[in-house]
Amino acid sequence: MSALLVTAASVGRPAPLRLGPVTPEAYRAFLATRGGADGPSFLQVPAWARVKEGWCHQLVGWGPEGGQLTGVALVLLRPFPGTRRYFAYLPEGPVADWADPDLDGWLGPLLGHLRASGAFAVRIGPGPAHRRWDAATVKAATGPGRRLSDVLADDVDPLGTAVAERLRARGWRRCGGDSEDGADAQPRHVFQVPLAGRSADDLWTGLNQEWRRNVRKARKAGVEVTVGSAADLPEFYRLLRITEERDGFRLGRSLAYYERQYAVLNAEEPGRMKLYLARHGGEVLAAHTMVTVGGRVWYQTGASADHRREVRPSNALQWRMLLDAHALGAAVYDLRGVPSTLDPDDRAHGLLRWKLGTGGRVVETLGEWETPMRGTTNQALYRAFQAYLARR
The missing domain is CATH 3.40.630.30 (Gcn5-related N-acetyltransferase (GNAT))
Structure with missing residues (x-):
């Protein structure tokens, strides 16, 4: 994994966690370990970024300090017209351990990284x-x-129910309610x-x-x-x-x-x-x-x-x-x-x-879930972006 961008300690988790950009090779190697019916979506493979025109992208991953990756995400970034701010979209992702009760342990650093990258809002597609x-x-x-x-x-999948409750408790909104x-x-x-x-x-x-x-x-x-x-x-x-x-x-x-x-x-x-x-x-x-x-x-x-x-x-x-x-x-x-x-x-x-x-x-x-980043400017950009998408 590349140099540390955000640590879990910065969001209140004591165990050190590395989160940052990963190479396509490391990303694909991690996906190869996630098989079976609950494996990753084709919308989260690195090549999918090149399918989508009009989007920038990042490949990010996280895991314990000095250890193997435990999660990855293909992040598509759509620029808001006339700004250098982005709407971050993780289609049918991230590829993560959704059963981890400490959701904030990896989701918090991921949001911190995206905020630092200029994202004003994030949409995800949880796996369960x-x-x-x-x-x-x-x-x-x-x-x-x-x-x-x-x-x-x-x-009824108990994990899916639990993940939905955890996201709601953290202020995420299910698209379309x-x-x-x-x-x-x-x-x-x-x-x-x-x-x-x-x-x-x-x-x-x-x-x-x-x-x-x-x-x-x-x-x-x-x-x-x-x-x-x-x-x-x-x-x-x-x-x-x-x-x-x-x-x-x-x-x-x-x-x-x-x-x-x-x-x-x-x-x-x-x-x-x-x-x-x-x-x-x-x-x-x-x-x-x-x-x-x-x-x-x-x-x-x-x-x-x-x-x-x-x-x-x-x-x-x-x-x-x-x-x-x-x-x-x-x-x-x-x-x-x-x-x-x-x-x-x-x-x-x-x-x-x-x-x-x-x-x-x-x-x-579970459908797709969105959250705007903290801050008045991000909230305003999020509302404007929603209106822009509605017009399109």
């Missing part, structure tokens, strides 16, 4: 989950006007398929009847699934624009964004980001991206054509991606965001219904 609902529970609760908050969770859909930049509700300890046959039987029928239909129709390359990204992007128009959403990302993401993630670790293609009759009908970090695999972005949907190319893609994630030894396959609505007449519910068919579970994360 909050609640989980099995697919069967969600399906049984589906109905007019229903939402996830109306349904008793199958599991306790609103189910929040105001987070990253999805508050995600859908995950556990893989650890399961065979490929277990995954197949975990699919619902409709999914198994659609995978068989794709196979019988001759849908071919392959792993593409950077040269196939323009075709993926063309299908993505079709999907956005059909489904009524706009990600607001360019082809250059996906090309940059593919290049930098794979430069950091070959195979970290893959592009899967489903062809029928020689034509690409669907394309999905997948990202792998340690013991976690994410289905990131999906796109499909408007025609020949009856051959079920997206089901074929997801089944292949599930099998590949399992073959990699991943502990969990994360299909990313789902809406909180359980109303079948709500247009957004279609996405949840599709993912429910994989037999996984809805996971409510």
